[in-house]
Every structure is written in structure tokens, then in C-alpha cells.
Amino acid sequence: MSPLTAGPVGHARSNASGHETVPPEPVSPDGPGGAAEPGLAARPFRRVLGRPPVFRTRAALTAIALLGVIAGPAPAGAQPMPSVDTGPTVSQGMDFSGFGVRWGYNDRYQRFGLSYETRPWWIYNTENWGQITASTEVLAAGWRASGGRDPGSLWQLGVTPVLRWWPTEYVYGEIGVGANVFNRTTFADRSLGSAFQFGSHIGVGMLLNERHRLGLRYTHYSNADIKSPNQGLDVFELTYTLRF
Template sequence: MAVAQTSTGSGEPNFWQAGQGEGWGARLGYHDDYRRLGLVYETAPLWSHQSSGEWGRVTLTAELGVAYWDAQHGHPDSLWQVSATPMLRWWPNEFFYTEIGVGVNAFSRTSFADKGLGSAFQFGNHIGVGALIADAHRIGLRYSHFSNAGIKKPNDGLDVLQLTYTYQF
């Protein structure tokens, strides 16, 4: 399927893009002290709004994921994570997007890479940019911060810069 832009009949653009359905994604994260490798299932848009002007479109999807973290230094040197995150994406055109999301996470440990997480329950805050590279293939760059928002001490948190890939069908 190809990317296309059609008119609504009123002369206003109506962005339609291949791969607006559900999909699978891979997330490869990096920090000086640790790495993160994740697999994500993304739902089809739960909500979408097409602007009447040239502001593009906004979509809301849900990401459900599992990730493995591996520390280069510090103890413990690994942990697992499961996550559920609503992601809001703004598509100013049919190729590029920005995204933001806040979700809930469960970690297999309360410490990792010499950091005290305080609790297995963590919030995940995400902000990123990306592009549709071919049909239903997206790549992006995302910054994520995980912490328990001060619910329990310590609350060192984890930060990671991620390369994202998503295939939607």
C-alpha cells in the first residue's frame, strides 16, 4: 500500500496513510550505563482527529510492551519490564510525526545498575519524533524517563534514548 493524500470534497486535505492499523515494534535503547531492548504491540488508533486546516492529524494509540534491560556497570545487571502506554502522535503531514506518552510499568526488580528504583511500579514518560519511511514502516527517536514519581524512596529513575521501529498492518 502506498501513502496517499486525498481531498474531503471540501478542498481540505484528508490524510490517509497505509498502516494505520495495529502493528509490532522494536525499541533499542541506550544509556552510558545500560541498554534496553523492547518488543511492543501497538493498537490501531483508538482516537483520531483530522484538522480542517493545514495542521495535519492527531492520533491516540496504545503500546503494550515487554523489555529486557542489561547494565554495562553496576548491580543488579539485568531486569525485565512490562508496560502499557497511551501515545499521542501529531502528524503535521503524512510522513513526519512527534509523539508524547505517559504510561505504567512493572519492573522485575527495585534496583538496577546501582540505582534504587524504590518500587517495581514505575511511570514512563516518553517524547519523540519519527517518520514513515516506506508504506507501513516507521522509524523514530524517543527519549524515555522511568520513575515512581516519588511514591517510594529511593527514586533514582532510569533514562534512555531509543531508536524505534514499527511495522503496522
């Protein structure tokens, strides 16, 4: 076989058999008629990175500048945005009235009472120490002496303002001082001196849930020596309140 006859690039070449052989034309990387870009390996790299680094830097600086404007101080006279309510506050959680039962014990006598408690008529929120509330408790109670002491029964009506400190929404401490009227001046071998008695108590308690509350109290009754003798009455109490 004879070697191909050399000819100008892009022109036909003939071989020994007389047939012309046309070599393929060089193909541009960008297609027919396009100019070849230097460095074909750089094209996939550009597709991955997207825009040039200079453009990305300018976009980042613009975004930072916008954030600075948004986060900067509000102009004079601008109204603050309203706060978002994240749930009930302590004062909302304490805003209840309720009915309760009171059972008091002393080794000489016992007491059973029914009470009504008003909604708080005074509320004070401290900065770091919880909340203080004031409400009024109305009580009707009956007393029963033990051990054959005489007289063996006593009836009571009372009104007591109660001050409670709530360090949290669930536990509290309380104090109260009120006025009471008894149906007799002697009970369980004791002389009360007068039918009118002051009542004072201290106590602690907790919420079982939104509607149910339990407490413990120590309560003392006396007439503050308005009239003698003034032997008074004392009970330890278990209290339960159904709130509504």
C-alpha cells in the same frame, strides 16, 4: 476573306462562303436556366464563412444563457453532488496497527524491547495543522547493565497510550505516559524505590513507506516519588515499527 455578316444576337450569321456561324449563348453562373448572382467573388467567401454573422451571434448568446442557468445557484432543497474521492486521506493512511522493536541506550545500561501497537482509537483532523491520533503501545523489554554494575539485569512490562501529531502523512511528533512493572527495585547501582514505575516519553519519527516506520525517543521512568528513593531510569531510544 469577307467579314461576318452582322445579325441579331442569338441568330445565325452567314459568311461569304454561305455557311452559317452560330455564336455561343451566354451561360448563367448558376447553370443553364439559372439567374446570375451579383458578385461572383462573394460566393467562395460565403462558403468559407458558413452562415451569416447574425446567426452566429444569436447562437453564441444562447450558449451563454444556458451556461448561466447551469452555473447558477441550486434551487432550495436540492441535494449537493457527492464529492469525488481523489485518494486516501491522512486518517486512512494512519489507520494501522503494528509490531515493533525498541533499542534504548544509556552509558550505564541498555534496553531491548518488543512492542505491539494498536490501531488508533481516537483521530482528530485539524483544519490547517494535520492530524492527531491516539493509540496504545504494549511493551516487554529486558535491561542489561554495563561496567560491572549490579544488579546487571532487569525485566519490564508496560502499557502506554501514545498521542501523535501528524503535520503531514510522513512525519510525526509524539508524547506518551504509561504504567510499567519491573521485576526488581534495584538495577545498575540504582534504587528505583518501587517495582511500579511511570514511563513518559517524547519523540519524533517518519514513515519510510506505507508499512515501515522509524522513530527516535527520550524515555524517563520514575515512581513520581510514591516511594523513596526514586532515582529512576533514562534512555534514548531508536524505534522501528512494522505496520499492518
